[in-house]
Amino acid sequence: MNFLAFEELQLILQKSIGENTIHDFLLAIGLFLVLLLAFRVFKMILLRRLRNLTKRTNFGIDDVLVQALENIHWWFYVLLSLYFPSKFLVLSPTVDRWIDVFLVIVVILQVIRSTQFLLDYGVKRAAVHRGTSEDEAFAAFAGIRFVLRLVLWTIGVLLILSNVGVNITSLVAGLGIGGVAIALAVQNILGDIFSSFSIYFDKPFQVGDFIITGDHMGVVKKIGIKSTRLQALQGEELIISNRELTSTRIQNFKKMQKRRVILNFGVVYETNVKKLKKANEIVKKAVLGASGLEFDRCHFAGFGEFSLNFEAVYYVDSSDFGVYMDKQQAVNLAIKERFEEEGIEMAFPTQTLYVKK
Numbered sequence: 001m002n003f004l005a006f007e008e009l010q011l012i013l014q015k016s017i018g019e020n021t022i023h024d025f026l027l028a029i030g031l032f033l034v035l036l037l038a039f040r041v042f043k044m045i046l047l048r049r050l051r052n053l054t055k056r057t058n059f060g061i062d063d064v065l066v067q068a069l070e071n072i073h074w075w076f077y078v079l080l081s082l083y084f085p086s087k088f089l090v091l092s093p094t095v096d097r098w099i100d101v102f103l104v105i106v107v108i109l110q111v112i113r114s115t116q117f118l119l120d121y122g123v124k125r126a127a128v129h130r131g132t133s134e135d136e137a138f139a140a141f142a143g144i145r146f147v148l149r150l151v152l153w154t155i156g157v158l159l160i161l162s163n164v165g166v167n168i169t170s171l172v173a174g175l176g177i178g179g180v181a182i183a184l185a186v187q188n189i190l191g192d193i194f195s196s197f198s199i200y201f202d203k204p205f206q207v208g209d210f211i212i213t214g215d216h217m218g219v220v221k222k223i224g225i226k227s228t229r230l231q232a233l234q235g236e237e238l239i240i241s242n243r244e245l246t247s248t249r250i251q252n253f254k255k256m257q258k259r260r261v262i263l264n265f266g267v268v269y270e271t272n273v274k275k276l277k278k279a280n281e282i283v284k285k286a287v288l289g290a291s292g293l294e295f296d297r298c299h300f301a302g303f304g305e306f307s308l309n310f311e312a313v314y315y316v317d318s319s320d321f322g323v324y325m326d327k328q329q330a331v332n333l334a335i336k337e338r339f340e341e342e343g344i345e346m347a348f349p350t351q352t353l354y355v356k357k
Contacts, residue, residue: 028085035084039077043070071117072110079106108156115152195242196225204245209254210321213245256319258294261328263314265335266307266347275344276300279310282342286334287314293327307347 050066083103086096200223205211209220211230218230218238228245230238267279280298287295298312316327339346 025089028088031085031088032081035081036078039081043074043077067121068114068117071114073113076106076110079103105160108159112152112156116149119148195246196223198246199223199228199242204250205252205254209252211253212251213240213248216240253319253321257317259316259319259324261314261316261324261331263312263331264301264309265312266304266309267339268345268347269306269308271308271344275342276308278342279339279344282338282344283310283312283335286331286338287312289334290327290330292317292323293331304347306350 047066047070051070079102083099086099199205205220207220207223211217211220216230216232216238218232220228221231221237222229224242227239227241230240232238263283267276271279280300283298284295287293294315294317296313296315298310301309301311303309314331316324318324318327336346
């Protein structure tokens with residue numbers, strides 16, 4: 001009975017369905033399941049062990065490679081598991097050709113996907129080295145990422161069309177001419193995009209810095225792909241193109257560690273020499289008497305039209321504008337108070353008219 005049953009099984013396996021036997025179909029199904037299981041083990045077990053191993057090393061490239069492998073989508077493994085068993089079956093030339101084309105499309109799409117992942121990873125690493133946030137890095141690299149992704153997808157589509165059987169020679173020539181036309185049309189936009197790239201690397205300013213550029217001033221709120229947004233002192237929002245910012249002078253007050261103050265004042269001509277010398281000492285004591293100030297100098301600078309002019313220089317050890325004004329006010333009040341005590345009179349524009357009889 002067992003021998004007869006085996007012969008009957010052999011006969012069943014040798015029965016043909018089209019140009020393939022049942023045995024061929026079972027072999028293809030078995031190979032599909034084996035490959036699917038192997039890929040499953042690779043993704044769930046081996047990759048996990050590789051991840052644990054890379055954590056023990058100081059190299060960054062192994063982490064990137066493992067993350068790229070982890071980034072491969074599960075459907076890619078399923079399609080590979082279906083492709084190889086199909087080669088054990090006798091199929092029509094058309095079907096066999098389209099299976100090959102389909103595999104090429106799948107591989108190209110996965111390569112593009114992995115390349116985009118590596119590109120984003122590179123942006124994150126650049127952000128770490130530059131000491132900036134990922135959001136700022138992605139904003140600065142947005143234009144470059146867009147161009148690179150466009151190039152990737154263009155090459156991928158051309159490869160897919162070539163494998164499908166489309167003659168891409170004329171298409172490539174058309175893309176070249178069209179690319180030149182597009183580049184000429186959007187050169188200003190591309191200039192702003194590359195200017196944002198320059199701002200990210202050169203760092204003339206960052207979000208939160210108070211800057212002055214030309215006739216405009218304000219706090220940087222956002223550095224975008226094409227423009228930078230400032231919050232003006234009056235409260236309105238200023239939008240300036242990145243290309244304009246990189247082609248003009250910028251005063252960045254956030255980078256300033258201390259402020260230099262030049263104090264000019266004048267006393268009346270009737271002031272005697274003793275009081276003039278006393279004025280220098282009063283100014284010096286007024287500056288040194290306030291905390292957070294560095295005295296530089298004070299001089300009787302010259303003879304004006306209606307006053308004896310003094311010039312004093314001191315520094316405020318803070319970049320904050322509010323602190324700067326508070327310190328300046330304290331010094332001015334102290335000088336005014338001491339001048340009143342010493343009888344030193346501040347000058348104001350006057351004219352003396354002499355009438356001769």
